[in-house]
Amino acid sequence: xxxxxSQLQIENAAKNIRKRVLKITLERNGCYLAQACSSSEILAxxxxxxxxxxxxxxxxxxxxxxxxxxxxxxxxxxxxxxxxSTDAPYDRLFISPAHYAAPVYSTLVEVGRLSEEALxxxxxxxxxxxxxxxxxxxxxxxxxxxxxxxxxxxSGTAYARKIKKQSGRIFVFMSDGEIQEGxxxxxxxxxxxxxxxNLVLLVDVNRQQVEGFTQDIMNIEPLEEKFKxxxxxxxxxxxxxVEELQKACQMTEKGKPxxxxxxxxxxxxxxxxxxxxxxxxxxRFKEDEYNExxxxxxxx
Amino acid sequence: MQIEKDVHSNNIIQFAGNHxxxxxxxxxxxxxxxxxxxxxxxxxxxLSMGIAEQNMMGWAAGxxxxxxxxxxxxxxxxxxxxxxxxxxxxxxxxxxxxxxLGFVPGITTPGGITHQSIExxxxxxxxPNMNIFDCGDTTDVESALEICREINAPIYVRMLRGAxxxxxxxxxxxxxxxxxxxxxxxxxxxxxxxxxTEEAMRATNYLEKQGLSVQHVHITTLKPFTDPLVLETxxxxxxxxxxxxxxxxxxxxxxLVGEVMLENMINKELIKIGINDEWTHGxxxxxxxxxxxxxxxxxxxAVEKLIDDKFDATENELEAIRLEDYDRV
Numbered sequence: 001x002x003x004x005x006s007q008l009q010i011e012n013a014a015k016n017i018r019k020r021v022l023k024i025t026l027e028r029n030g031c032y033l034a035q036a037c038s039s040s041e042i043l044a045x046x047x048x049x050x051x052x053x054x055x056x057x058x059x060x061x062x063x064x065x066x067x068x069x070x071x072x073x074x075x076x077x078x079x080x081x082x083x084x085s086t087d088a089p090y091d092r093l094f095i096s097p098a099h100y101a102a103p104v105y106s107t108l109v110e111v112g113r114l115s116e117e118a119l120x121x122x123x124x125x126x127x128x129x130x131x132x133x134x135x136x137x138x139x140x141x142x143x144x145x146x147x148x149x150x151x152x153x154x155s156g157t158a159y160a161r162k163i164k165k166q167s168g169r170i171f172v173f174m175s176d177g178e179i180q181e182g183x184x185x186x187x188x189x190x191x192x193x194x195x196x197x198n199l200v201l202l203v204d205v206n207r208q209q210v211e212g213f214t215q216d217i218m219n220i221e222p223l224e225e226k227f228k229x230x231x232x233x234x235x236x237x238x239x240x241x242v243e244e245l246q247k248a249c250q251m252t253e254k255g256k257p258x259x260x261x262x263x264x265x266x267x268x269x270x271x272x273x274x275x276x277x278x279x280x281x282x283x284r285f286k287e288d289e290y291n292e293x294x295x296x297x298x299x300x
Numbered sequence: 301m302q303i304e305k306d307v308h309s310n311n312i313i314q315f316a317g318n319h320x321x322x323x324x325x326x327x328x329x330x331x332x333x334x335x336x337x338x339x340x341x342x343x344x345x346x347l348s349m350g351i352a353e354q355n356m357m358g359w360a361a362g363x364x365x366x367x368x369x370x371x372x373x374x375x376x377x378x379x380x381x382x383x384x385x386x387x388x389x390x391x392x393x394x395x396x397x398x399x400x401l402g403f404v405p406g407i408t409t410p411g412g413i414t415h416q417s418i419e420x421x422x423x424x425x426x427x428p429n430m431n432i433f434d435c436g437d438t439t440d441v442e443s444a445l446e447i448c449r450e451i452n453a454p455i456y457v458r459m460l461r462g463a464x465x466x467x468x469x470x471x472x473x474x475x476x477x478x479x480x481x482x483x484x485x486x487x488x489x490x491x492x493x494x495x496x497t498e499e500a501m502r503a504t505n506y507l508e509k510q511g512l513s514v515q516h517v518h519i520t521t522l523k524p525f526t527d528p529l530v531l532e533t534x535x536x537x538x539x540x541x542x543x544x545x546x547x548x549x550x551x552x553x554x555x556l557v558g559e560v561m562l563e564n565m566i567n568k569e570l571i572k573i574g575i576n577d578e579w580t581h582g583x584x585x586x587x588x589x590x591x592x593x594x595x596x597x598x599x600x601x602a603v604e605k606l607i608d609d610k611f612d613a614t615e616n617e618l619e620a621i622r623l624e625d626y627d628r629v
Contacts, residue, residue: 070428152355152359153358154362156361160368161366182354186355
């Protein structure tokens, strides 16, 4: 069972996750910072109170890139090892938007599954902690850079637990832009048909995508009505409220997958970013901005 | 030559009975892919996934990771054309043991180009970790499931359904990555696959009567393609090499044989019989085989070109050649 953390501890962890990703953004002059801003409470709450995980099976500092899966290389350390056992009764977490890797690694640091020094190896040539997650990167079950694929894989896993009559829930963390993919709706339709009430989808609805605001590029609302119509149990919450996250994940209904729509702010915790709204997919600082953000970081 | 029916239908029921980890998945084409009976007899092992192939790929990956062995049933085109990204990222990249059984391969359907997989081998061959098996008769169909289990990795099978000829001895199951030597010879090397092998057997019968010796090898495994019999065959013939396939001449059997020749510096003429880089259309199989030049007469014409000689073969003459039952050969 996961260690018990107080709400305050989880909120502090979320702040630290943001701070670490800002540090990476400053050091490397570029990272997925807005995603860290929007998702930190979700990830911190998952790891610190919602998920039932066993101890990590991965080293504190991940090693070199272990090679891609192939018939001669199936025994590499999978990223899921950092979440501990993949067997029942433990929960599983599938990260769908793989560019959230930096906030995921930072969360693993916060809960002691990675050391702080591990972040030195983030996106470093020849090492396993890639900028976009895949099967071997800490915290990841699978390569998910093409969007809305993880929910289908997670559904197969959830169904496998069902037919083996095993407990434990299968969580999928998603971003909102990927809801535009048709596969997402295939997956929700089938998950409802097979009554996968052990499947939980948490969506970071930060309303941003690569080229602008989601509502301008391709509107996805009304989300709650759509998921309901496809047969899911839904909850619509403030994605920065640890209490609401914890409650929503308990709102299961027999025979239905649970979809928690976490409405978030992509500048949460770093209000300096506000003027960039609509263009927040990958944050680089201009030369004249650098000192301003460095100062902000030092006071975080 | 025997024609057999419902071979896969019976085979998969027996196979799943022997292997409890086997699950059958279908995308609303189970009955068209000979698993209608399976669904009735083993409903708890049958997963209807709806007309949603992309999601089916991910489910199969999730189930395979948990120790199940999913056997996906739909038409070949819907397994790779619609879902290439899902197939690559969810199944082939993690090297998961998922069997993709693609029915009505090539021009074996009158359904027109949306239903005809004429470039599937070329596409699937380029995917790392993917294996490819192409059935040519009922013995191949029966052998395919056990091969899928043995190789324990992603595999794409071009399956045949309905009335399928029994060309090969059922007591000699097809082996993975091993060609089947159908005739020995030193004049011409002939490699055929899928429904073309029956045509090629008819043509070689005729050619041998004309005094030509043909080394004919039936190919089922298109990836990997490392059977030493291929190189041995290429080396021993004097006139040249012919390949014959139910697929585009680009990327399939002809390309594979060509690559082996290039890698081994075999300086012989190669004639590739197949669909000549064009979209096909919907009609009956015999009509399409003739129209796109993948029938016995097309093979005779290729041989004429290779040896620079003329035979007076007619279609009726070739059709009249009766293929002996496998056990009398």
